[in-house]
Amino acid sequence: MFELFRSMMKEEWRMHSAFFGNRGFALFPLVIAAVSMLLSLSMIIFWRIISQTDVLLGIHYLLLFMGSMVGGFGLLGREVMNRRFGQASLLAYSSRTLPISERVIFANFIVKDVIYYFFLYVLPFTVGFVAGAIIIDMHYSFFLLLMTLFLSFCIGLSFVFLLSTIYANLGKKALFLLVFITVLFLVFFQGLEFEVFYRLPSFVLYTEPSLNILITCITLVIVPSIISLIFLKVDYPQSQKHYKNQFRKISDQLNFYAYSHFMTKDYLDFSRSEGGAGKIVFSFLVPVLLVWLFLPQLLKAVSGLDTLVVFTVVVAMMASSMYNWLVEFDMFSSYAFLPLNVADVLRSKLNSYSLLNVVPFLVVVIATIYAGRLNDIVHMVILFIAVSMYVVSVTVYLTGLNTTFSLYSAGTFASYVLAIGPVVLGMIFLAQLNFYLVLVSVLLIPVSLFVLKKSFVKWDRLEA
Amino acid sequence: MITAKNLSKNFGDTKAVDAVDLEIKKGELFGLLGPNGSGKTTMIKMLTGQIKPTEGEVSVHGVDVLADPLRVKELTGIIPEQETPPSFLTAEEYLYFVAKIRKLEGFEDKCEWWFSYLDFAGQKDVLCKDLSRGTRQKLMLAQAFLHEPELVIIDEPLINLDPLMQRKVKDYLRDYVSKGGTVFISTHILEIAREICSSMGIIYKGKLVFSGNMDDPAIGDRPLEDFFLELVN
Numbered sequence: 001m002f003e004l005f006r007s008m009m010k011e012e013w014r015m016h017s018a019f020f021g022n023r024g025f026a027l028f029p030l031v032i033a034a035v036s037m038l039l040s041l042s043m044i045i046f047w048r049i050i051s052q053t054d055v056l057l058g059i060h061y062l063l064l065f066m067g068s069m070v071g072g073f074g075l076l077g078r079e080v081m082n083r084r085f086g087q088a089s090l091l092a093y094s095s096r097t098l099p100i101s102e103r104v105i106f107a108n109f110i111v112k113d114v115i116y117y118f119f120l121y122v123l124p125f126t127v128g129f130v131a132g133a134i135i136i137d138m139h140y141s142f143f144l145l146l147m148t149l150f151l152s153f154c155i156g157l158s159f160v161f162l163l164s165t166i167y168a169n170l171g172k173k174a175l176f177l178l179v180f181i182t183v184l185f186l187v188f189f190q191g192l193e194f195e196v197f198y199r200l201p202s203f204v205l206y207t208e209p210s211l212n213i214l215i216t217c218i219t220l221v222i223v224p225s226i227i228s229l230i231f232l233k234v235d236y237p238q239s240q241k242h243y244k245n246q247f248r249k250i251s252d253q254l255n256f257y258a259y260s261h262f263m264t265k266d267y268l269d270f271s272r273s274e275g276g277a278g279k280i281v282f283s284f285l286v287p288v289l290l291v292w293l294f295l296p297q298l299l300k301a302v303s304g305l306d307t308l309v310v311f312t313v314v315v316a317m318m319a320s321s322m323y324n325w326l327v328e329f330d331m332f333s334s335y336a337f338l339p340l341n342v343a344d345v346l347r348s349k350l351n352s353y354s355l356l357n358v359v360p361f362l363v364v365v366i367a368t369i370y371a372g373r374l375n376d377i378v379h380m381v382i383l384f385i386a387v388s389m390y391v392v393s394v395t396v397y398l399t400g401l402n403t404t405f406s407l408y409s410a411g412t413f414a415s416y417v418l419a420i421g422p423v424v425l426g427m428i429f430l431a432q433l434n435f436y437l438v439l440v441s442v443l444l445i446p447v448s449l450f451v452l453k454k455s456f457v458k459w460d461r462l463e464a
Numbered sequence: 465m466i467t468a469k470n471l472s473k474n475f476g477d478t479k480a481v482d483a484v485d486l487e488i489k490k491g492e493l494f495g496l497l498g499p500n501g502s503g504k505t506t507m508i509k510m511l512t513g514q515i516k517p518t519e520g521e522v523s524v525h526g527v528d529v530l531a532d533p534l535r536v537k538e539l540t541g542i543i544p545e546q547e548t549p550p551s552f553l554t555a556e557e558y559l560y561f562v563a564k565i566r567k568l569e570g571f572e573d574k575c576e577w578w579f580s581y582l583d584f585a586g587q588k589d590v591l592c593k594d595l596s597r598g599t600r601q602k603l604m605l606a607q608a609f610l611h612e613p614e615l616v617i618i619d620e621p622l623i624n625l626d627p628l629m630q631r632k633v634k635d636y637l638r639d640y641v642s643k644g645g646t647v648f649i650s651t652h653i654l655e656i657a658r659e660i661c662s663s664m665g666i667i668y669k670g671k672l673v674f675s676g677n678m679d680d681p682a683i684g685d686r687p688l689e690d691f692f693l694e695l696v697n
Contacts, residue, residue, distance in 0.1 A: 242589045247557040251564065261564035265550055272552040272591065329551055336514045337542035338565050339534045 004100065008112040027410030029120055033128030040132025052138065053207065059129065060152045060203040063122065067156025070117050071164070106232050110161065110225055114154060122150045144206055151202040154221040162224035168233040243272070254355075262348030263355065266326055273329065284322070288315055288363055308371050309431040309438060312364050312380050313424055316387035319360035323353050323392050324403045332401055332463050342463040343456035346396055350452070357388055379438050386441035386448075387424065393448035394419045397455040400462070465490045465615055465646045466511060471520035472670075473506050480506040482670035483520070488648060488663070490614070493641045495661035496650040499696060503670040504650035505545050508619050511648070512542050525615065538566070541608030541616035551593035555584065555603050558592055562607045571610060578606035581636070582629060597624040605633065609640075616640070617648045622656060634660050654688045668696045 017025045036059075043055055126146045133140055167175045198204075201220060205213045247264055254260035291314050296307050326349045332342050364384045368377045398416055399406035406412050423444070430437035466488040473481040481503045488494045498504050509515040511522060513533025522529045524536045549558045556575060563571040579585040582602040587595060595603065601624045608616050621637070622630045637647050638660055651657060657664050658678070666674040673695045676682065683691045 240590055240594045243554050243557075243591065244589065245554065245556050245560070247553070247560040251560075261561055265553060265561055268557065269550065269552040333544075333546075334548045334550060337512060337537065337544050338562065339537040340565060341534065 004105065005108045005112055008108055009116060012112065012116050025409065028413075029124035031410045031413050032121060033124040033131075036125045036128035037132035040129045040138075041136060043133075043138065044136045056206060057198060057200070057203055059125075060149060060200055060206070061197070063125070063149045063152040064156040064200070064202075066117075066121055067153035067158075068160045069156075070113055070121075070153075071157040071160030102232055103229055106229060110157070113157060117153065117157075118150060122146070122153050125149065141206075144209065148202045148206040148217075151205065151217045151221065152200070155202060155217070158221050158224040158228070161228040165228040165231050165233065169231055257351045257355075259344070259348035259351045262345070263352045266349070266352040269329055270325065284318060284359065285363075287318060288360070291315070291318075292367065304432050305428065306431050306435065308368060308373060308376070308380065309383065309435075310428055311367060312383050313387055313427060315360050315364055315367075316384045317391055317420070317424065319357055319384075319388045320391035320395055322356045322360075323349065323395055326352050326356075327401045327403050330401055341456075342400070342459040345401065346456060346459060349401075350392070350396070353392060360384070360388070376435070379435070383427065383438045383441045386444040387427065389448040390423060390444040390451075391420055393451040393455065397451050397458065400455070400459040465492070466494075466522075466524050466648065468511065468522045469520055471507070471510060471522055472518050473503075473510060473515065474518045479670045481510065481517075481667075484667070484670075484672045486665060486672060486675060488646065490646050491641060491644060493637060493647045493660055493662045494649070495657035495664040496648065496667060497652065497654060497657055497664055497692065498650075498667035499652060502667045504652075504667060505619055507667065508545075508617055508648075508650055512540060512617055513537060514544075539613060539615065541611065541613040543604045543608045543616075543618040543621065545619040549592040549600060549603055549607075551591065553592055554589050555579075555592060555595060555599070556588040558603060559606060559610060563610060566611045568611055574610055575606070578602075578609070582606065582632065598626065598629070601625055602629065614644070615646045615648070619650050621649050621651070622653070654692055658688045666692060666695055 013025075039059075043050070043052070123146065126142065126149055130140050130142045130145060163175060166178060201213055201216045205217055246268065247261075250267055251260045251264040254263050257263055292311065295311055295314070330345065330349075332345060335345055361381070361384060364380055365377065368374065368380045373380075394416060395403060398412050398419075407416060427438065427441050430440055466486065468484055468486040471481060471484045471486070472479065484507065496504050496507060506515070510517045511524060511529065513529045513536050516530065525539045527535045527539070529536050549555075550561070553561060556579075559571070559575045559578075563575075575588075576585075579588050582605065584599050584602050587599050592600065592603070605618075605621070608618065622633060625633060634656075637649075641647055641662070649656070649661070661678055663677045664675075665672050674680075674682070674691075
């Protein structure tokens with residue numbers, strides 16, 4: 001039993017360090033601590049509009065989200081793993097070949113995730129956050145915060161395990177129905193008041209510690225995990241779907257692009273993978289809407305900043321995450337036996353990226369019109385194109401076709417932040433001096449093209 | 465068709481391929497035999513420009529692989545060790561995708577022929593990720609021959625195929641060679657080499673310990689297995 005747990009820990013570490021290098025990955029907790037420290041320090045700017053309680057609430061939900069992401073990837077990320085490693089053969093999937101029951105494997109898997117990610121995420125996050133708070137003379141109880149954030153993480157993790165068990169036993173429709181009923185229940189009984197979010201037990205435990213709440217938190221971690229273990233089913237429902245050949249039709253429609261065939265493949269990957277077009281809504285449009293709603297409030301704390309400029313820059317940066325979607329399922333070894341360079345695949349991804357950028361482009365145009373600043377539309381469009389191009393060129397240079405995993409490397413992440421942060425802040429600062437200075441951003445376009453040219457050479461050399 | 469001189473590849477301190485000299489002429493069906501981990505796949509990757517050798521020279525179709533790997537991949541059909549067609553394309557769409565990369569015209573009938581010949585027409589509208597390993601191997605065979613290359617290099621050609629399909633593939637390879645094509649296969653299954661190859665090489669711990677025709681006097685009347693074991697022991 002302990003041997004399996006130990007092997008799973010080793011496996012998790014080696015899998016990560018294989019991607020990022022031992023040192024790069026070992027430094028990752030420091031990056032997490034630095035980011036949470038910055039978050040904590042930023043409260044000195046935002047304290048007038050966000051209360052200390054809301055910040056605490058936010059970080060508890062952040063850890064809840066991290067826990068659910070960890071659980072989700074561990075259980076449902078097999079598709080991504082298969083593309084990266086060939087047929088994935090992690091210990092978690094090994095009950096068919098080893099004389100160990102699925103329940104024992106799963107129990108070890110949960111304990112491994114809890115301990116591994118406590119040291120990788122929760123502990124460094126708490127240390128960074130509390131250290132930052134001390135600098136700006138805010139004081140938190142370190143051990144209580146560490147415990148409540150850890151409980152948030154575990155609640156997220158165990159609920160995703162529960163959802164995956166429901167999915168495995170009853171299928172996707174039952175899962176959606178359950179989520180739908182839960183939302184209806186909340187609307188009916190709680191009226192979807194924002195107050196409901198303050199009832200997260202782990203958060204309540206920090207603000208009003210009591211034995212009852214502690215027991216509630218532990219119950220929320222243990223009960224879903226035990227239910228998942230009792231009804232454990234490793235084989236997820238899979239149906240062999242049949243699709244009409246859409247390749248020629250779409251490829252012909254995109255014929256004006258040099259890599260129309262790759263773009264067709266990207267489109268089909270995108271539309272047929274989990275989430276489909278919903279990814280644009282949930283991963284891009286919903287966050288953009290939230291930024292649009294909250295940005296004016298946030299900027300009240302910093303006088304003189306042009307909301308539309310900041311919004312355009314933020315949208316351009318968020319747009320660059322679309323490149324990540326495009327490379328998620330691709331690796332060069334799938335093409336290495338065909339007459340292609342890595343640069344060809346990267347160029348094709350940039351073709352697709354430019355097409356997907358129509359969505360954020362329209363968001364910026366609509367936002368500019370909605371803000372009653374039609375006269376500034378050219379400036380906003382140039383700013384958007386320049387920043388989006390620059391951010392994606394840096395992403396391509398640093399991560400190539402391995403964006404998802406490479407940004408976990410401390411060195412790569414630090415380079416990414418250093419290459420993008422000053423430029424983006426510089427643009428916002430220039431706009432504050434004189435609005436017409438946003439046109440300076442046009443200079444980012446030749447810089448981006450140069451960075452891309454270097455990227456093609458770099459990745460052709462490294463992947464060959 | 466293929467010439468390798470002093471070809472070597474090191475991975476750290478490990479010599480995966482060690483100073484291999486090899487010559488394969490047009491019209492041969494050459495089998496590279498060797499135990500697991502002997503260097504067969506590394507050899508194929510170097511011949512096809514997928515990895516760079518540490519030392520040595522290699523030319524395919526008279527093209528220097530190091531100088532112009534793309535030209536070699538244009539002229540050659542290649543089936544890698546792991547079948548990894550993109551997940552969310554159907555089998556038919558994958559062949560269309562490869563045809564577009566290879567800039568082919570009028571390939572639809574050829575696709576249909578392969579679906580019919582390897583008996584997977586019923587699976588052509590299924591996503592590659594949902595195909596069985598055997599069907600993926602059939603798909604990879606189809607993509608390698610789609611542009612009718614003069615040379616095809618295959619890492620383990622019959623892997624995951626049932627006996628019926630193995631027979632069909634062996635028949636196809638023989639027919640292909642009889643029409644002037646050249647085939648390079650790697651395998652650790654000696655019967656395949658005995659049955660279809662006109663010449664072979666045996667690689668062991670990265671060194672080419674034998675290269676010659678199947679009727680080479682060194683082999684004599686012995687079973688190929690005995691000859692192989694003698695060399696690798």
